[in-house]
Amino acid sequence: KESVIGPALRQPRGLPRIEALLDLWLQWLQGGNMPGGCVMLGAATEYDDRPGPVRDTVESGFRELRGAIAKSVRLAIEAGHLKADTDPWQFAFEFFAIVLAAAHDWRLHADARMAERAKRAFARMVADYLANDADVTAGPSTRAPT
Numbered sequence: 413k414e415s416v417i418g419p420a421l422r423q424p425r426g427l428p429r430i431e432a433l434l435d436l437w438l439q440w441l442q443g444g445n446m447p448g449g450c451v452m453l454g455a456a457t458e459y460d461d462r463p464g465p466v467r468d469t470v471e472s473g474f475r476e477l478r479g480a481i482a483k484s485v486r487l488a489i490e491a492g493h494l495k496a497d498t499d500p501w502q503f504a505f506e507f508f509a510i511v512l513a514a515a516h517d518w519r520l521h522a523d524a525r526m527a528e529r530a531k532r533a534f535a536r537m538v539a540d541y542l543a544n545d546a547d548v549t550a551g552p553s554t555r556a557p558t
Contacts, residue, residue, distance in 0.1 A: 415440045417480060426491035427538070430484050430507070434534055437511055438527045441518050453515060478504045494541045506537050 420433040455470045478501070485500035494503075514530040517523040 415443075417477075420484075425484075426488040427493040430481075430488060431534075433481070433484065434507070434511070434530070438514060438530055441511075441515055442527065453512075478508060481507055492543055492545070494538075495543050498541045503537075503541060507534070510534055510537070 416433065416436040420429055420436055423429040423432040452470060452473060455466065456474065460467065460470075481504035482500035485494065485498060485503045488494045489496060489498055489500070510530050510533045513533075514526050517529065518526045523529070
């Protein structure tokens with residue numbers, strides 16, 4: 413939370429905050445601060461089909477994280493950055509899928525282009541949701557790398 417969520421919340425509401433969330437998450441993945449990878453992702457894989465308090469804690473943590481993403485999406489809708497009919501939970505699902513793929517490619521394949529690929533996928537996803545008259549200064553995430 414200190415490396416990703418907190419700094420992202422200091423960004424302006426709407427798409428800039430969601431872009432910051434992605435950028436910070438990708439930086440965190442590449443930071444090497446967690447030998448062995450993300451404890452929560454590892455626990456999710458290990459305990460996803462094993463009932464009990466560990467699974468409940470992991471599931472609750474990921475539900476809270478997805479809720480924070482969905483809330484940021486609702487704020488982006490209110491700001492006029494995303495279409496009014498955007499489903500915040502679908503957006504959060506797709507966002508999270510990009511981050512999971514990025515984590516996988518970074519940890520398992522040591523793909524040096526992981527962040528570029530994730531940002532390109534994010535840009536394509538946002539293009540589907542972007543309001544036609546959105547007044548947003550596109551940050552680095554919404555512009556596909558050249």
